[in-house]
Amino acid sequence: MTTPDDGLLIRPSDRIFVAGHRGMAGSAICRALQRKGYAHILTATRQELDLEDAVAVRAWFEANRPEVVVLAAAKVGGIYANDTYPADFLLQNLKIQNNVIESAWRCGTRRLLFLGSSCIYPRACPQPIKEEYLLTGPLEPTNEWYAIAKIAGVKLCQALRQQYGFDAISLMPTNLYGPGDNYHPTHSHVMAALIRRFHEAREAVAPSVTCWGTGTPLREFLHADDLGEACVHTLEHYSPDPAEPVQHLNVGTGVDLTIKELAELVARTVGYTGEILWDASKPDGTSKKQLDVSRLSxxxxxxxxxxxQGILDAYRAFRDLNHET
Known part of the structure; x- marks a missing residue:
């Protein structure tokens, strides 16, 4: 693969397709690309292009011929959604990934970035989690269907690089939050769920808020705009040798905290002063999931x-979304 004189693996003149540009990750990637001077960003709404339709995706790639692709589109959700709709999470994500990655490869895309998730790693991993722990043990049952789809995406990128020399890389972000998050009452991730719950409790002057689980699991959180910057940086600089056993990179802060500590921090940020209760009958998920980010470093x-600061930014975005001041 040839590179420009500055050594970067992508160029300002490249046509870059961001699949899933309206989502939290995709919109942050678009912002990061724009900040770095990449002006030729291609996007398509769900109405314009159904990524689950293989024929439509192939036709779009044939017509638009992007040089670089970022696959940030996915069906996502929290513990409840993953546990309730296992077939949807597996089928829809496999379709999206296979269609976009194969079409990019067959239509001459020079470079592709696939976004996975830290849930690909076994439930009982040593901590912090290194990239080489992939496929070394059973997955967390509450999100295994989504995880299996993402593992398939990572391995497809690795297989295409190994067999055909297709320059596909994969990033595994930790728990994301920030502008563009989904604040659905039951289908959202933990950060968005807590922001909404404490905001509504403050507005209602509720004496208490009940959160799922025991509050003891440890989690790591990454602001979406940090992820966007990480994606652009790796597109510019990272291309592993096909012979390397590990082809993906973890993306996170390398720092975690308990869900109880997170809830208290969100409550303070939102301005809620009532009692925080915990429903231990609800699942906690895995006890600790901290990423080793030394390879990306x-x-x-x-x-x-x-x-x-990130939670304050996310809360402001939530209020703007609901037209509140």
Whole structure:
């Protein structure tokens, strides 16, 4: 693969397709690309292009011929959604991934970035989680269907690189939050769910808020704009040798906290002063999921947005979404 004189693996003149540009990750990637001067960003809404339709995806790629593709589109959700709709999470994500990755490869895309998830790793991983722990043990049951789909995407990128020399890379972000998040009452991730719950409790002057689980699991959180910057950086700088056994990179802060500590921090940010209760009959998920981010650090990138500032930013975005002041 040839590179420009500055050594970067993508160019400002490249036509870059961001699949899933309206989502939290995709919109952050678009913002990061724009900040770095990439002006030729291709997007398509769900109405314009159904990524689950293989024929439509292939036709779009034939017509538009992007040089670079970022696959940030996925069916996502929290514990409840994953546990309730296992077939949907597996089928829809497999269709999206296979259609986009195969069409990119067959239509001459030079470089592709696939976004996975830290849930691909076994439930009982040593901590912090290294990339080589993939496929070394059973998955967390509450999100195994989504995880299996994402593992398939990682391995498809690796197989295409190994067999055909297709320059596909994969990033595994930790728990994301920030502008563009989904604040659905039951289908959202933990950060968005807590922001909405404490905001509504403050507005209603509720004496208490009940959260799922025991509050003891440890989780790591990454602001979406940090992820966007990480994606652009790795597109510019990271291309592993096909012979390397590990072809993907973890993306996170390398710092975690308990869900109880997170709930208290969100409550303070929102301004809720009532009691926080815990429903231990609800699932906790895996007890700890902290990523080892040393490989990405070696590529030259580390997270910059502190959690307290990031939560404030996410809360402001939530209020703007609901037209509140």
């Amino acid at each position: 070696d590529v030259g990138w580390t997270a910059k947005i502190k959690l307290d």
